[in-house]
Amino acid sequence: MIYIIEHLDGNRLYKWCFLEYKHISEIVGKDNLLFTNIKSKKAKEQLLIYGKVESKSITELQLKKVCILDQLADKILSPNDKNNFDCFIFGGILGDYPPRKRTKEKLSDKLLCEKRSLGNKQMSTDTAVYTAKKILDGTTFEKLEFQDELEIPVKDGLSIELPYRYIKEYGKIIISNELVAFMKKKKGI
Ligand SMILES: C[S@@+](CC[C@H](N)C(=O)[O-])C[C@H]1O[C@@H](n2cnc3c(N)ncnc32)[C@H](O)[C@@H]1O
Incomplete structure (x- = not known):
């Protein structure tokens, strides 16, 4: 099973986005991950250690049996979709936001191609991949635990509000530690 991230930010690969991609590689493993539509040489070099990299868009690749994850799809992803x-x-x-x-x-x-949703709340790409993997590994969407909106305290009483849905495992939010550190540093400077 291959998880494909179609990069949609043109030549840019923002640090935030890069850290999400790195987290995705940790979640699914680099051998199961393909980044497509990577146009810049620098971005290609940065991503190669985290997955396979393709400069073509998914629309130019003739892949069969593909499914797009889209919040607006009518059907929810189910464990059976792995077949x-x-x-x-x-x-x-x-x-x-909105x-x-x-x-x-x-x-x-x-x-x-077919589309599937992971519920009607917006998630970050890495959270969406984590959630999809949990479902494809056998847990139904209804059994998953989520938290809508997350507040990350930074410093001097400041915090960052993330108006997205996060998945929880054993009551703990799943988020990249590196991304949290990056947010804190960015806000602190
Ligand atoms: C941050 S979301 C992009 C949301 C963007 N604001 C939009 O308008 O589509 C990044 C990716 O995660 C996936 N995703 C996020 N939330 C999802 C959901 N509830 N259901 C299915 N896929 C989702 C989609 O593949 C989406 O392109």
Whole structure:
């Protein structure tokens, strides 16, 4: 099973995005991960140790049995979908609030294939991949635990509000430690 991240931010690979991609590699393993639509040489070099890298867009690759993960899809991903598809495609795109339906615009509307949702709340790409993997490994969506919105304290009483859905394991939020450190540093400077 291959997890595909279609990078949708053009030539740019923001540090935030890079840290999410690194986290995704830890979640699914580099051998099961493909980054597509990576146009810049620098981004390619940065990502090669975390997965396979392809400069073509997913729309130019002739892949069969693919499924796009899109919040706006009608059907929820189910454990049985591991038998229906070989590749699961996610938008490599930072969250925005309110969501601007960019996954639909830039991905779902461009590729004729099945789509699945992970619920009607927006998640970061790494959270979406984590959630999809849990489901494909056998846990139904209804059994998963989530928290909507997350506040990360930084310093001097300041905090960062993340208006997204996060998955929890044994009551603990799953988020990249490196990303949290990056947010704290960024806010602190
Ligand atoms: C931060 S989200 C992008 C959201 C963006 N604001 C939009 O308007 O589509 C990054 C990716 O994670 C996946 N994703 C996030 N939340 C999802 C959900 N509830 N169901 C399915 N996929 C989701 C999608 O593949 C999406 O492209």
